[in-house]
Amino acid sequence: MLKPFFAHSIFLKINPSTPLTMLRYCTRCVMPDTKPDLKLDEHGVCNACRSYEHRKSVDWATRQKELEQLLARYRSRDGSNWDCIVPVSGGKDSTTQVIRMLQFGMNPLCVTASTCDLSEIGRRNIENIKNLGVDYVEFSPNIRVRRKLNRLGLEQVGDISWPEHVGIFTIPVRAAVQYSVPLLIWGENSQNEYGGPAAAAEKNALDRRWLEEFGGMLGLRVTDLIGLMGITPRDLIPYQYPSDDELQRVGVTGLFLGHYLPWDGLANTLVAVANGFESYPTVIEGSVVNYENVDNHQTGIHDYFKFLKFGFGRGTDLACMHTRRDRITRQDALEMVRRHDGKFPWTYLGKPLEKILQPLDLSVDDFIKICDRFTNKKIFVRDAKGNLVKDRSGNLTKINYDNPP
Numbered sequence: 380m381l382k383p384f385f386a387h388s389i390f391l392k393i394n395p396s397t398p399l400t401m402l403r404y405c406t407r408c409v410m411p412d413t414k415p416d417l418k419l420d421e422h423g424v425c426n427a428c429r430s431y432e433h434r435k436s437v438d439w440a441t442r443q444k445e446l447e448q449l450l451a452r453y454r455s456r457d458g459s460n461w462d463c464i465v466p467v468s469g470g471k472d473s474t475t476q477v478i479r480m481l482q483f484g485m486n487p488l489c490v491t492a493s494t495c496d497l498s499e500i501g502r503r504n505i506e507n508i509k510n511l512g513v514d515y516v517e518f519s520p521n522i523r524v525r526r527k528l529n530r531l532g533l534e535q536v537g538d539i540s541w542p543e544h545v546g547i548f549t550i551p552v553r554a555a556v557q558y559s560v561p562l563l564i565w566g567e568n569s570q571n572e573y574g575g576p577a578a579a580a581e582k583n584a585l586d587r588r589w590l591e592e593f594g595g596m597l598g599l600r601v602t603d604l605i606g607l608m609g610i611t612p613r614d615l616i617p618y619q620y621p622s623d624d625e626l627q628r629v630g631v632t633g634l635f636l637g638h639y640l641p642w643d644g645l646a647n648t649l650v651a652v653a654n655g656f657e658s659y660p661t662v663i664e665g666s667v668v669n670y671e672n673v674d675n676h677q678t679g680i681h682d683y684f685k686f687l688k689f690g691f692g693r694g695t696d697l698a699c700m701h702t703r704r705d706r707i708t709r710q711d712a713l714e715m716v717r718r719h720d721g722k723f724p725w726t727y728l729g730k731p732l733e734k735i736l737q738p739l740d741l742s743v744d745d746f747i748k749i750c751d752r753f754t755n756k757k758i759f760v761r762d763a764k765g766n767l768v769k770d771r772s773g774n775l776t777k778i779n780y781d782n783p784p
């Protein structure tokens with residue numbers, strides 16, 4: 380039985396007379412309490428900020444020793460097989476994961492599940508990882524099937540990136556079974572960095588249950604898709620997790636590097652850039668930085684839907700991380716969010732929305748209708764008739780961007 384992380388987000392029931400609900404924001408970062416599983420404590424501080432506080436007391440030297448012991452246990456004794464699998468997207472985090480494994484003397488097999496609409500810069504960053512000196516497998520699920528899955532994900536659960544989010548977990552695990560390499564090196568435990576149930580935050584290994592709960596499946600199971608848009612079981616092989624028997628035969632396990640080494644996206648960027656990683660020339664649409672999510676033109680749509688459902692986009696995520704680390708003030712974060720977060724995704728990494736939607740056989744008008752269906756009308760400004768108020772660029776306004784004074 381699946382207990383998906385975002386299950387309560389599916390099919391938001393919108394009634395035009397729905398009363399407005401003020402968003403409550405964490406008093407330390409700028410995350411609203413609409414974020415699934417976010418809890419504000421009696422001081423109004425969110426669990427992600429509290430979790431970051433705990434990191435300050437972590438004995439990283441001991442953790443690193445634990446990591447070295449784990450890696451030693453899995454290293455191929457006679458060099459006849461790879462030591463580990465590193466799932467890589469080509470982004471700054473996975474570039475750094477590969478560099479770390481090489482620094483620890485590991486011989487990784489890097490596995491990429493290619494993104495749904497790979498950008499040119501994303502391609503160059505993939506080639507860059509190959510140049511770090513590793514064996515590399517790039518797996519590209521059937522593009523025609525994937526377009527159907529993008530569209531079904533968008534229409535059914537408001538997530539165009541559903542197939543990608545499933546594939547980035549299933550494909551490397553399938554590769555672990557295929558190549559008989561038991562150890563998977565994941566990056567951060569998103570439940571730790573972003574908050575979430577305590578049990579998951581303390582987890583440092585990944586299993587099927589983790590994927591099903593937190594892997595972003597949004598309650599839409601792979602098998603639910605059979606029969607839709609002509610999809611048959613054989614179209615879905617890459618999205619199926621290996622069987623328990625297969626996992627046991629190889630002894631597949633995984634660890635989150637972020638549990639053992641202090642994890643910070645900006646520090647990873649610096650390491651990655653010094654090793655050939657390329658950032659985007661300007662701030663990315665809907666974001667407040669230029670160094671992450673540079674590999675998929677559909678990401679702008681994905682992030683925009685998070686804004687429509689919960690009132691925060693990628694810009695808020697990033698502003699929160701940097702506020703937590705005292706790099707910017709909370710006021711700076713509020714201003715960045717107000718300026719960039721949740722803007723209608725007319726382009727992403729320079730590609731026009733119309734062109735991004737074309738392969739999905741959707742027009743911009745179709746897209747806007749889907750957006751409206753998934754918008755949580757309780758948190759956005761509406762007119763007297765209850766219709767969403769949009770500016771000339773189609774942007775919505777939240778009813779509040781901070782806690783009332």
Ligand SMILES: [Zn+2]
Binds near residue numbers: 405407410427428
């Ligand atoms: Zn917070």
